[in-house]
Amino acid sequence: xxxxxxxxxxxxxxxxRMAAAGDELHRLHSDDPLAAAAISAALxxxxxxxxxxxxxxxxxxxxxxxxxxRVDATGVQTLVQVLATVDPDVLxxxxxxxxxxxxxxxxIDRDPALHRLLLDRMLDxxxxxxxxxxxxxxxxxxxxxxxxxxxxVLRWCDEVWTEASIGTVxxxxxxxxxxxxxxxFPLLAARPDAARQYVALAAAHPRTVLAxxxxxxxxxxxxxxxxxxxxxxxxxxxxxxxxxxxxxxxDLFPYGTAAHDEHWSTFLADAIAPWTRQLGxxxxxxxxxxxxxxxxxxxxxxxxATLERLLQRADTIRDSLLAQAMDAxxxxxxxxxxxxxxxxxxxxxxxxxxRIEAGWQLLVSVAGVAGxxxxxxxxxxxxxxxxxxxxGLLDPSxxxxxRHDAEYGKELTLTTAAASVADTVYRQWVADGSVPASTPPxxxxxxxxxxxxxxxxxxxxxxxxxxxxxxxxxLADRVDRLVSTLMNAADAGAAVAR
Amino acid sequence: xxxxxxxxDPAQRAAELRRLxxxxxxxxxxxxxxxxxxxxxxxxxxxQCHHDLAWHTRALARExxxxxxxxxxxxxxxxxxxx
Numbered sequence: 008x009x010x011x012x013x014x015x016x017x018x019x020x021x022x023x024r025m026a027a028a029g030d031e032l033h034r035l036h037s038d039d040p041l042a043a044a045a046i047s048a049a050l051x052x053x054x055x056x057x058x059x060x061x062x063x064x065x066x067x068x069x070x071x072x073x074x075x076x077r078v079d080a081t082g083v084q085t086l087v088q089v090l091a092t093v094d095p096d097v098l099x100x101x102x103x104x105x106x107x108x109x110x111x112x113x114x115i116d117r118d119p120a121l122h123r124l125l126l127d128r129m130l131d132x133x134x135x136x137x138x139x140x141x142x143x144x145x146x147x148x149x150x151x152x153x154x155x156x157x158x159x160v161l162r163w164c165d166e167v168w169t170e171a172s173i174g175t176v177x178x179x180x181x182x183x184x185x186x187x188x189x190x191x192f193p194l195l196a197a198r199p200d201a202a203r204q205y206v207a208l209a210a211a212h213p214r215t216v217l218a219x220x221x222x223x224x225x226x227x228x229x230x231x232x233x234x235x236x237x238x239x240x241x242x243x244x245x246x247x248x249x250x251x252x253x254x255x256x257x258d259l260f261p262y263g264t265a266a267h268d269e270h271w272s273t274f275l276a277d278a279i280a281p282w283t284r285q286l287g288x289x290x291x292x293x294x295x296x297x298x299x300x301x302x303x304x305x306x307x308x309x310x311x312a313t314l315e316r317l318l319q320r321a322d323t324i325r326d327s328l329l330a331q332a333m334d335a336x337x338x339x340x341x342x343x344x345x346x347x348x349x350x351x352x353x354x355x356x357x358x359x360x361x362r363i364e365a366g367w368q369l370l371v372s373v374a375g376v377a378g379x380x381x382x383x384x385x386x387x388x389x390x391x392x393x394x395x396x397x398x399g400l401l402d403p404s405x406x407x408x409x410r411h412d413a414e415y416g417k418e419l420t421l422t423t424a425a426a427s428v429a430d431t432v433y434r435q436w437v438a439d440g441s442v443p444a445s446t447p448p449x450x451x452x453x454x455x456x457x458x459x460x461x462x463x464x465x466x467x468x469x470x471x472x473x474x475x476x477x478x479x480x481x482l483a484d485r486v487d488r489l490v491s492t493l494m495n496a497a498d499a500g501a502a503v504a505r
Numbered sequence: 506x507x508x509x510x511x512x513x514d515p516a517q518r519a520a521e522l523r524r525l526x527x528x529x530x531x532x533x534x535x536x537x538x539x540x541x542x543x544x545x546x547x548x549x550x551x552x553q554c555h556h557d558l559a560w561h562t563r564a565l566a567r568e569x570x571x572x573x574x575x576x577x578x579x580x581x582x583x584x585x586x587x588x
Contacts, residue, residue, distance in 0.1 A: 013545065013546035013547070013551075014544065014545055014546070017540070017544060017545035017546075018545055018546060020540065020545075021537070021540045021541055021545055024533060024536060024537060024540055025537060027533055028532065028533040028534040028536075028537055031532055031533050031534070032532065032534060035525070035528065035529070035532075037521065037522075037525050039518060039521060039522065041518070041522060041572075041575050042521075042522060042525050042572060044568060044571065045525060045526075045529060045565075045568035045569070045571065045572055048561075048564050048565055048568045049529070049532075049565060049568075051561070051564075052534055052561040052562075052564070052565060055557060055561060056534070056537075056558075059557075060541075060554050060557065060558070063550065063554065067546075104543075104547055107546075107547055
């Protein structure tokens with residue numbers, strides 16, 4: 008058996024018990040000649056302990072005569088050499104031997120120089136899978152973990168496949184083949200900082216993220232953790248996600264290195280749901296061209312499963328829009344975004360009744376957040392919240408009408424957004440005393456009207472006249488500009504989406 | 506120091522041998538093979554140590570059995586020689 012390591016605490020306990028046992032053997036005594044053989048046997052055992060094994064154990068504890076146990080540069084290299092010659096699964100599945108390897112790794116880990124040496128050696132020398140098995144036992148900061156994971160998974164993807172690297176045919180079929188991504192991705196998913204840095208590194212070769220692991224939910228978790236809007240800013244999310252989206256776009260049915268990802272289309276929807284605004288035709292957060300944005304959106308809505316998932320994630324889409332600050336000038340961007348959603352999500356792809364309704368509910372729901380996009384103060388936030396909650400759901404007849412009358416659908420969406428903005432502004436004015444509390448609220452959207460936009464416009468004009476200063480006053484001018492921005496600028500988005 | 510005289514009473518002598526046998530069986534050295542097992546260290550030398558310790562504990566156990574057998578013989582001889 009190859010000597011791998013030892014447990015220092017257990018070995019110290021053994022030394023103490025050996026010394027005590029030797030003393031006890033010496034204390035055995037009998038004057039009876041019939042016990043002479045027994046006493047001799049006891050003394051032989053005592054001598055063996057005291058003169059042979061106890062010194063061996065003590066020497067091991069102080070000088071490490073077994074060589075490979077030495078925690079210095081030579082020991083590190085020897086350990087890596089030993090690990091390179093054994094079957095990593097056999098070693099890993101033996102709790103005793105693996106426990107000792109883990110103990111030795113912890114000792115190495117305490118010395119920064121040895122830690123670096125071990126990392127270098129294992130990254131370059133060991134099979135990626137064998138090296139990956141060591142990673143959970145090392146203390147790596149987020150940057151190191153990201154670098155190690157990227158290096159090992161990339162090496163594994165790029166190396167010539169052999170049974171040692173990817174396992175047997177049976178293992179491949181059973182998805183139990185040795186795979187560093189399967190070992191490392193759970194570590195990354197548990198550490199958002201490391202996941203973010205890893206995905207940033209792997210953006211240069213997205214297949215290592217999306218097609219290496221045998222368990223694609225692991226890859227999905229890593230990406231979703233890395234791009235969680237609670238942890239990353241808009242620009243970072245773009246740097247991480249766009250290369251992955253482009254990879255999917257280049258190969259719509261990605262058969263991966265390890266196994267086919269059956270849920271890639273729903274994963275795409277989960278990944279992009281918090282960032283749909285960045286795909287709008289007038290948005291420049293990610294520095295994408297209009298064509299690039301359109302291609303990405305087209306990919307997302309090309310697959311029913313992706314689209315369906317996006318509809319299910321309507322709350323995420325709405326919340327993300329509210330969380331990303333806009334200014335009043337961004338309302339035209341929002342209008343274009345709404346028109347894009349309408350053109351691509353509803354008119355082109357949705358065919359069955361259930362999803363038609365979900366699509367329209369999504370659109371109207373998203374339109375209802377328009378008020379929440381205005382520059383926020385406490386009063387505005389409260390007002391926006393009230394406005395959003397007041398949007399309500401479409402009834403089946405409204406859905407059916409929107410389905411058959413594109414103009415009605417467009418009017419309904421944009422008028423909902425405009426009404427949301429007007430309502431938010433009104434509530435803010437009441438809160439800050441700009442208008443008396445007795446001033447009536449702006450009109451809501453009458454969905455049953457032949458032309459909801461025209462009907463809203465008429466009543467909105469009447470409401471403006473009731474504001475202090477009348478329809479030509481400063482307040483009326485301010486809110487009219489916002490509402491008009493939404494209702495007029497949408498044509499740009501629709502045109503781009505077409 | 507001159508050796509202590511051994512009691513001439515076979516029964517008492519047998520009892521002393523039985524006590525010694527019991528002590529041989531309950532020595533701390535019998536725990537050592539387990540403590541020196543693969544939970545503590547792994548390799549050729551540790552394996553040799555484990556085997557060596559196991560050999561000594563078996564030898565002590567055999568000596569204990571011998572002591573009990575001798576004690577039994579003493580007791581048997583005494584019964585035969587009893588009037």
